[in-house]
Amino acid sequence: MKVAGFGFRRAASLASLRCALAAAGGAQGIGILATLAPKICSPAFMALAEELGLPICPIGADMLPSLTTPTVSDRIMRRFGTGSIAEATALAAAGQGASLLVSRVLSSDGMATAAIAERTVPDMAKNVTQKDITA
Secondary structure, three states: OEEEEEEEOOOOOHHHHHHHHHHOOOOOOEEEEEEEHHHOOOHHHHHHHHHHOOOEEEEOHHHHHHOOOOOOOHHHHHHHOOOOHHHHHHHHHHOOOEEEEEEEEEOOOOOEEEEEEEEOOOOHHHHOOHHHHHO
8 A cells, every 4th residue: 555655844735735745646546644643633634634535644753763764854854863754654654664656755835745655565375375275
């Protein structure tokens, strides 16, 4: 499942979040929206989730320092211990073994960022044959 992670300023609008998501490739195939836990009640973020009919995954700031991101903002690194809120929240929500499909992109007004992550788990059932079961 693909996860869209977001970082955004308090004053970000629904249009800002839409723009960031569009810059990341759009909502097609996205199953979850993620951001920092304190921001999940943002009216714009809640409106985006409602508009898309997607669940929200809140990510605690304590999870971020363990996540390495390809994009590094010095300001975000100093404050949160990771380089990008959008990338880190997408990776955290996607789960262990996730990778970024789209690195952080910025909305045209500079108020929001988005990144897309996905965890691919091999389907072990496809590799098991009847012979394996009876052996």
